[in-house]
Amino acid sequence: MHEVPFPQSGPKRKLLDVAEELFAEKGFEAVSVRDITQAAKANVAAINYHFGSRDGLIAMVVVRHLVPVCEERLARLDAVEKRWAGKTPPLEEIIEAMLRPLLGQLRKSDLSERLFYKLIGRIFAQAGEGMPSSVEGLLAKTNDRFKKAFGKVLPTLSGEDLAWRIHFVSGGMIHMLSNYDSVQKLPAGSSAASAMEVTLGRLIRFSAAGMGEGMAVAAELVESPQAFFDF
Amino acid sequence: MHEVPFPQSGPKRKLLDVAEELFAEKGFEAVSVRDITQAAKANVAAINYHFGSRDGLIAMVVVRHLVPVCEERLARLDAVEKRWAGKTPPLEEIIEAMLRPLLGQLRKSDLSERLFYKLIGRIFAQAGEGMPSSVEGLLAKTNDRFKKAFGKVLPTLSGEDLAWRIHFVSGGMIHMLSNYDSVQKLPAGSSAASAMEVTLGRLIRFSAAGMGEGMAVAAELVESPQAFFDF
DNA sequence: GCCAATGTCAAACGTACGATTCAAATGATC
DNA sequence: GATCATTTGAATCGTACGTTTGACATTGGC
Numbered sequence: 001m002h003e004v005p006f007p008q009s010g011p012k013r014k015l016l017d018v019a020e021e022l023f024a025e026k027g028f029e030a031v032s033v034r035d036i037t038q039a040a041k042a043n044v045a046a047i048n049y050h051f052g053s054r055d056g057l058i059a060m061v062v063v064r065h066l067v068p069v070c071e072e073r074l075a076r077l078d079a080v081e082k083r084w085a086g087k088t089p090p091l092e093e094i095i096e097a098m099l100r101p102l103l104g105q106l107r108k109s110d111l112s113e114r115l116f117y118k119l120i121g122r123i124f125a126q127a128g129e130g131m132p133s134s135v136e137g138l139l140a141k142t143n144d145r146f147k148k149a150f151g152k153v154l155p156t157l158s159g160e161d162l163a164w165r166i167h168f169v170s171g172g173m174i175h176m177l178s179n180y181d182s183v184q185k186l187p188a189g190s191s192a193a194s195a196m197e198v199t200l201g202r203l204i205r206f207s208a209a210g211m212g213e214g215m216a217v218a219a220e221l222v223e224s225p226q227a228f229f230d231f
Numbered sequence: 232m233h234e235v236p237f238p239q240s241g242p243k244r245k246l247l248d249v250a251e252e253l254f255a256e257k258g259f260e261a262v263s264v265r266d267i268t269q270a271a272k273a274n275v276a277a278i279n280y281h282f283g284s285r286d287g288l289i290a291m292v293v294v295r296h297l298v299p300v301c302e303e304r305l306a307r308l309d310a311v312e313k314r315w316a317g318k319t320p321p322l323e324e325i326i327e328a329m330l331r332p333l334l335g336q337l338r339k340s341d342l343s344e345r346l347f348y349k350l351i352g353r354i355f356a357q358a359g360e361g362m363p364s365s366v367e368g369l370l371a372k373t374n375d376r377f378k379k380a381f382g383k384v385l386p387t388l389s390g391e392d393l394a395w396r397i398h399f400v401s402g403g404m405i406h407m408l409s410n411y412d413s414v415q416k417l418p419a420g421s422s423a424a425s426a427m428e429v430t431l432g433r434l435i436r437f438s439a440a441g442m443g444e445g446m447a448v449a450a451e452l453v454e455s456p457q458a459f460f461d462f
Numbered sequence: 463g464c465c466a467a468t469g470t471c472a473a474a475c476g477t478a479c480g481a482t483t484c485a486a487a488t489g490a491t492c
Numbered sequence: 493g494a495t496c497a498t499t500t501g502a503a504t505c506g507t508a509c510g511t512t513t514g515a516c517a518t519t520g521g522c
Contacts (some may be wrong), residue, residue: 277470285511
């Protein structure tokens with residue numbers, strides 16, 4: 001039979017959910033299999049049985065979030081380009097297509113917003129370190145797609161300039177997610193989601209201004225295209 | 232009588248240097264006491280003898296870099312404000328005062344540039360997590376100082392806006408340092424330091440555009456756009 | 463020469479980890 | 493209801509960790 005990629009119920013799903021929560025709270029390296037199985041009221045052996053190893057569990061936790069995020073990024077970018085067919089879309093829309101999917105997984109997860117942001121931050125902060133190659137490929141493909149999209153809007157920028165500016169945007173997003181709860185002082189009465197919405201708007205405007213800066217930049221020494229890993 | 236804060240020679244210094252290198256390469260949590268003492272050709276007990284504990288060693292490694300960086304940041308900011316006494320300095324200069332000290336410690340360290348960048352990235356990525364309170368205070372003071380400086384140049388921005396934009400700049404810097412060696416493909420013949428110089432210039436311009444977004448950018452900023460690229 | 467103080471060393475301590483084992487339990491299929 | 497693969501449970505494995513110990517070596521001041 002065909003195996004469902006992500007279990008929708010049962011103890012395996014429960015392990016994933018619990019692990020996810022603990023990872024978000026304390027970081028991947030600070031959580032042991034005993035912590036997870038204990039919190040999930042399962043046996044110590046459960047993780048190794050269901051996921052082969054601790055690393056297998058981590059990989060599945062990561063993939064479960066990363067894959068939909070990347071797919072939504074690409075879908076949103078397609079939508080933006082289709083809507084502006086022919087014309088050049090505004091930078092803000094491309095950036096939003098790139099960043100908003102990182103916030104859009106809330107409904108599919110049982111995590112509270114705060115924990116979810118931290119988890120996504122952790123995942124992306126160490127993306128590329130020990131990921132399944134399939135995921136690496138998806139990340140690289142997504143990144144390349146966005147680089148091309150930005151290149152069309154900013155045709156005078158070199159490939160290097162483009163890559164670095166995208167990298168800076170990613171850094172801002174990751175840093176924001178990772179430290180969100182220590183920076184954000186919630187005004188009473190507003191939900192975390194709507195506060196994050198405001199913050200995302202800030203980041204999008206900030207990034208759009210940075211991406212579009214100058215535009216009359218001198219030619220670069222050497223163009224080193226592609227072979228560039230980002231997320 | 233008065234103890235020297237950082238040993239200039241001897242096995243204690245050697246332990247610090249070796250630990251620093253290993254931490255930069257693999258991250259703080261992935262390096263054991265045994266790894267360090269083995270690489271330093273010292274005994275396992277040496278770290279606990281000299282630094283009290285593994286955490287004590289980490290703290291000293293961090294402080295040794297963090298303190299000079301923060302001090303240089305403040306000194307540079309003072310210099311900028313003094314030079315523009317009365318007038319409002321360009322954003323680029325404040326940002327450079329904030330970011331360049333992260334690259335300026337090369338001469339005081341035996342680390343290769345690549346490792347040093349990774350170490351600084353790691354340090355700042357988890358700044359505030361388990362640091363001595365004296366260092367936390369220094370970081371907070373530095374941050375506050377820069378927030379005020381930016382506030383003077385961007386008087387129409389709210390405190391929240393200001394804080395977030397600074398946060399985005401930090402994120403870009405941290406992300407750049409952490410992933411520098413996996414992103415940068417060095418053109419043959421150019422040193423890592425000069426390549427980093429170019430990248431820092433990119434980040435400064437990107438950040439200045441982002442910081443000033445939405446403001447009626449005055450003419451004084453336009454009059455010397457390349458003034459800080461005098462390397 | 464002596465004696466603290468200081469530093470080094472091999473060895474071991476207790477703990478926690480990821481992984482494994484194997485028997486019992488469970489559940490689906492016939 | 494018997495059969496057999498799947499899933500659990502408790503106990504345990506070997507390893508690696510940070511730390512401690514106590515004996516030994518080195519040093520500098522008197």
